[in-house]
Amino acid sequence: GAVVSQHPSRVICKSGTSVKIECRSLDFQATTMFWYRQFPKQSLMLMATSNEGSKATYEQGVEKDKFLINHASLTLSTLTVTSAHPEDSSFYICSAQGLAGETWETQYFGPGTRLLVL
């Protein structure tokens, strides 16, 4: 149980285009989803927290107009990187937290999306 998927797993795009990444909780309802970013050999950095039906809460230094987050249902959150630039190239990982029991106490992570902006 507690499986989280991400799509796509890898994306290459041109500078100036927008990219959408989907995060789905497959076997539980996720009231809260988190988006992280990870550079090579570095720790996961929290970008934003989203609760179903509410606006996302962004961490300090993360541009909300650049990284649009939508959490429209209890099983789906999307991250859109708008007007992507090479410095946005990174590994983006989502996690989901459920309503009760083990899924409430723990964040379960997706497999990640590798974004390369040319």
Added chain:
Amino acid sequence: SQKIEQNSEALNIQEGKTATLTCNYTNYSPAYLQWYRQDPGRGPVFLLLIRENEKEKRKERLKVTFDTTLKQSLFHITASQPADSATYLCAPREGGKLIFGQGTELSVKP
């Protein structure tokens, strides 16, 4: 400021030995502390959670301790195997968020 420190150097051990990874935190009072495993190019996989009122938690070959006085957690893998080679992440939870350490890279040699 809040800070998490894990073994900065990679840990190389022989198969069959016990691996011990350290996580120290400052300026936190986490209600939970979680350990994850991360393989290259993959998202973290949850291993164990330990609460502030628990001293020790075990799961198969894994053991975690949590000392809130020392502000430290130790993560042990007994009878280590080459398949245990990965980066292990410590993540105290406070206020609903996980804050990750930089991870310790473990390499188990046959």
